[in-house]
Amino acid sequence: MIAGRKERRLAREVGGILRLGVILSSAVIVLGLVPFLAREGARHADYHVFRGEPAVFRTVPDVLAYAARAHPRGIMQLGVLLLIATPFARVALCLVEFARERDRLYIGVTLVVLLTLSWGLFGAG
């Protein structure tokens, strides 16, 4: 079986979602970076010793709650989360497409990739 044109239509949709994710996340990052620099720009920068980020920057619900309070660092981290979520959305879109084509094998393949990704973000640590 040679997947030619149909394959390419899926590729175009995937390209669109990747572009959207990158634009959206960079916009959110800029939205957080500007007030962050205005507030903390004069402080001394020190990343020489690893301390680990505070808990509020480590899990999805915490980052969302922090960003909702319009905290600049929280907004930047929300942008970073959106960027990490972009490949998720891409894989999820493929799942929808394979379901539409009733391609059982690739519904399975895509589900395994999605599960592994979710395990990385929510389960491991």
Added chain:
Amino acid sequence: MNVLGFTALLFSGAAAAGLVGALTGLGGGVVLVPLLTLGLGVDIKYAIGTALVAVIATSSGAAAAYVREGFSNVRIGLFFEIATTLGALLGAFLAARTPTSAIAVIFGAVLLVSTAFSWKGHAAAAGIESPDPLATRLGLNGSFPSLAGGEQAYFPRRVPLAWLLMVVAGAVSGLLGIGSGALKVLSMDNVLGLPYKVSTTTSNFMIGVTAAASAGVYLSRGYIDPALAAPAVLGVLAGSALGARILTAARSNVLRLVFTAVVLVMGIQMIVQGLRGAV
């Protein structure tokens, strides 16, 4: 240095990394970690977390352009993403149990090896072949638009070996915070026998998903600092967008040579600093 100066420096460094990464095809992530650790004195754990996020940005940005051209194969990408994401989780777990000095040494070695690979010529596209039964059952055969305007079919082979190599590629990515595109291309170009354009674009397409798998682990461990990730992402995106625009003109061999030299020096530097326990 204050935060404002540091942010400006990181942004310009990331932009330069993205620019040369796009121009040479080596990717920007590979120089971001040495830039952060050796250049800006950032702890290697923060550096890896930052680089992973930047790698997702460049991969998604570039793949958005490539997939439209119809060269990347979504089924091949997804099928081997099972291998790379599992590998990436493995790499991220190993990262927490490996001393940072050892990570620096491995990083240097990978830099040296992948530069060597990037100079190796790629196998010429194979002629007409018969489809491999396993690849056919997995729906991996495909076609791409040829220069003549028709469709050029291709038939991947040696799928299990390529799959194992992809696990390694994922583990390297998760351990070091890079895209490990060189390993992915190697596995598709030399093992599966895909046309070069298909392997490079599909590899780029896969890099973001691989990096996202380990980025989740790094996030939950607190390795991803928003104040570092924000300027790195914006810088790398600006640099690679500019690079992609220039690239359509011509690929400069001089620039490639200079960049290779820089990467080699960085690789040796990482190994030396790692052995001295300074990273």
